[in-house]
Amino acid sequence: MFISEINIENFRNFGGSNNVIEFNEGVNVIIGHNNSGKSNLLRALELVLDVGSSKKLLIDDFNKNISIDDLKQKPPKVSITVSFSESDSEPEFSEDLVTVSTWLTNLESPYKAQLTYDFYLPEKEVEEYKKVMSEISSTDSEEYWRTIEHNFLRKYRSNIYGGNPKLKRVADSEALRKIDYQFLDAIRDVERDLFTGRNTLLREVIDFFMDYEIKNDESMEKQEQQAEINKLKMDFxxxxxxxxxxxxxxxxxxxxxxxxxANETGASFGNAEPDFDGHILDSELYAALRLIVKYQTGVKIPATHNGLGYNNLIYMSLLLAKMQKDASGYYLGSNAKVFPVLAIEEPEAHLHPAMQYKFLKFLKNNSEGKARQIFITTHSPNITAAVGLDEIICFHRKQDYSLNVAYLGRVFGEEDKKSKDYVERFLDATKSDMLFAKGIILVEGITEQLTMSTFARYVDCDLEDSHISVINIGGRYFEHFLKLFDSTKQNSIHKRVACITDLDPLRKKHDKGSFTKCYPFELDIDTEHYSYKSCSNNLVGKYGLSNGQSSHDNIVCVSQVEGQGKTFEYGLAYENPECKVILTNSISNAKELDSLFDTYKEGGSLEDMIKLLGNQGDENKRIAKSILQYEKSDDKKHLLAARYLNSIDKGENAYELAQALEENFNKGNKANFKVPEYIGEAVKWICK
Incomplete structure (x- = not known):
């Protein structure tokens, strides 16, 4: 069996009665921005599954987004329902089924079972509750909550019900103990919890794995194994x-x-006197053992002298060993756990990024026989990079603070396998940041990525304060990613996404060949021989942005004005024909471009600027010929933009341009540089 879903009602930041989160068998990685509810989810699971945990809640454990009228009518209640489902590979009449037999809600295969935790005010106290609350006339809801805390919280009770919660059948405690819920919180002190044999965890693990080569010898009968172990104990x-x-x-x-x-004080009498005797069992010597780290050089140091990250890994490995021990029917008989569950909050704490990746891979490959189901909350892109989309559950709080739960693997249907495979390959540690941000700007190249944060400052926005990530997808692959975020589709993440793309106008000869890139001033100048496309993608039309309003709920796609734009760099020069800040050190044809910028600023003619191009190179000849046929007022801007585009090395220029624009802004020269209009609109929309 496996935990298939949880429904959380009025617990912490899970308001209302329909906060359903569905789970996979095996590993579940829960991600999301801060305060999205990840830690509260693990605490909710603990309230239901961990028999030893405190079931008493504090006043701040209630979700307080309840109206005063509702508080007056009935006392607040927390309810958490965990549902179990039959696994595909589960044998008939398994021990799992026996464990949940009294919790079943569906008897037919695949069976369903439920456990429900309720924290409530008993019915006999409700009349007094209503009376006290009706006497409060304040419009401040905190006064009502203080009254509940001081007068009624101590009277609240908790129960765990099996099966249909309406029947109020209290779950059998013996059956509940068959679930082994182990939780590692983010703020953990592993040195306090292990590393000497006096510690309960380490002592139990040592005892289970003592003589393991005998216990694990499948060639021996159980009685033979026990006889061999007893002999070793006698020899000891x-x-x-x-x-x-x-x-x-x-x-x-x-x-x-x-x-x-003793004789002088009278302690010895009746021919009896104190003496010393004793015997030692092997288990009593566990306390003498301590965990050490032995290096190849022969140096040995106590584990307590290691770094926190290393010790965290050791601790988690010992915890898995303990879970294996607790689930061993041979070792514990009928006291063995049936359903081990491991929950880890922020396993990245103290771990190097490479170790985070390796640890997740280890959990995925070695959980069988130790933890039947694993729940992990994380902020680490390295951890999300170690798992597939099917294992990632994303929490996102919308503007009204309601919870959007996204199941990334389900976004892609069978027909979208190509997109799913592409996104899965793409989401490495540097790109997975898109899953954690509150909003995303997707760009085609490195230059846009490096300059976007500075552009935002020029238009009085701040991407960092707004928790916006800029992701370079290395080309025009937007549609693969937009499937993850399209709020009109089920299972998607409902966060804002802005795509910034290039127009890249195209042309091709009528009689042969395919479409190739051209300049915007070449559009329609030779329709006798060429066919033209002013835009090489249709995303702008599908996700347009006009006057700050988007045509889609949470996605926009912007580009240059048709007939003016080509690439990002082209548009940058077209919008800033008098701003030499964009002329970086690595740019080629520096003197020529410097003269072109001066000539434009001084009001020189198009012919003057064409002369500066010289007659060298086929591209210059093409620009000169086509621009003379263009015959529109912005011809000089187009000439300058075309020459600028052909003079830059995009890789090297990206870093220099980003630095130059940042320095220009910091010097207070904001007015002499104009952010391309389409980019400014997208930035303002995403930060709104």
Whole structure:
């Protein structure tokens, strides 16, 4: 079986009665921005599944988004329902089914079962509750909550019901103990919790794995195994007796002096006197063991002297070993756990990024026989990179603070396998940041990525304060990713996404060939020989942005004005024909471009600027020929933009341009640079 879903009602930031989160068998990685509810989800699971945890809640554990009228009518209540489902590979009449037999809500295969935790005010107290609350006339809801805390919270009760919660059948405690819920919180002190045999965790693990080569020998019958282990225990007792005898011999004379006082105080009477004797069991010597780290050089140091990250890994591995022990029917008989569950909050704490990746891979590949189901909350892109889309559950709080739960693997249907495979390959540690941000700007290249944060400052926005991530997808692959975020589709993440794309106008000869890139000033100048496309993608039409309003709920796609734009760099020069800030050190044809910028600023003619191009190179000749046929007022801007585009190395220029624009802004020269209008609109929309 496996935990298939949880429904959380009025617990912490889970308001209302329909907060359903569905789970996978195996590993479930829950991600989301801060305060989205990840930690509260693990605490909700603990309230239902961990028999030993406190079931008493505090006043701040209630979701307080309840109206005063509702508070007056009935006392607030927390309800958490965990649902179990039959696994595909589960044998008939399994031990799982026996465990949940009294919690069943569906008897037919695949069976369903439920456990419900309720924290409520008993019915006999409700009349008094209504009376007290009706006497409060305040419009401040906090006064009502304070009254509940001071007058009624101590009267609240908790129960865990099995099956249909309306029937109020209290779950059997023995059956509940068959669930082994182990929770590692983010703020953990592993040195406090292990590393000597006196510690309960380590002692239990040592005892289980003692003589493991015998216990795990499948060629021996159980009785043979036990007989062999008993023989080893007897041999140990004989050796221990020899040690005790040696100790007694060493203290023979001292004992006489020590016990002389017993005779003088009257402690010895009736021919009886104190003496020393003893025996040692192997299990009693576990306390003498301590965990060490042994290096290849032969140096040994206590585990407590290691770094926190290393010790966290050791602790989690020992916890998995303990879960394996607790689930062993051979070792514990009928006391063995049936359903081990491991929940880890922020496993990345103290772990190097590479170790985070390796640890998740280990959990995925080695959980069988130790933890039947694993729940992980994380902020780490390295961890999301280690799992598939099917294992990621994303929490996102919308503007009204309602919870959007996205199941990334389900966004893609069978027909979208290509997109799913592409996104899964793409989401490495550097790109997974898009899953954690509150909003995303998707761009085609490195230059846009490096300059976007500075552009935002030029238009009085701040991407960092707005928790917006800029992701370079390395080309025009927007549609693969937009499927993750399209709020009109089920299972998607409802966060704002802005795509910034290039127009890249195209042309092709009528009689042969395919479409190739052209300049915007070349559009329609030779329709006798060419066919033209002013835009090479249709995303702008599908997700347009006009006057700050988008045509889609949460996605926009912007680009340059048709007939003016080509690439990002082209548009940058077209919008800033008098701003030499964009002329970076690595740019080629620097003197020529410098003269072109001066000539434009001084009001020189198009012919003057064409002369500056010179006659060198086929591209210059093409620009000169086509621009003369263009015959529109912005011809000089187009000429300058075309020459600028052909003079930059995009890789090197990206870093220099970003630095130059940042320095220009910091010097207070904001007015001399104009952010391309389409980019400014997208930034303002995403930060709104």
């Amino acid at each position: 007792s004989k050796d221990a007796k020899s040690l005790i005898d040696t100790l007694r011999g060493r203290m023979k004379q001292g004992k006489i002096e020590m016990l002389r006082y």
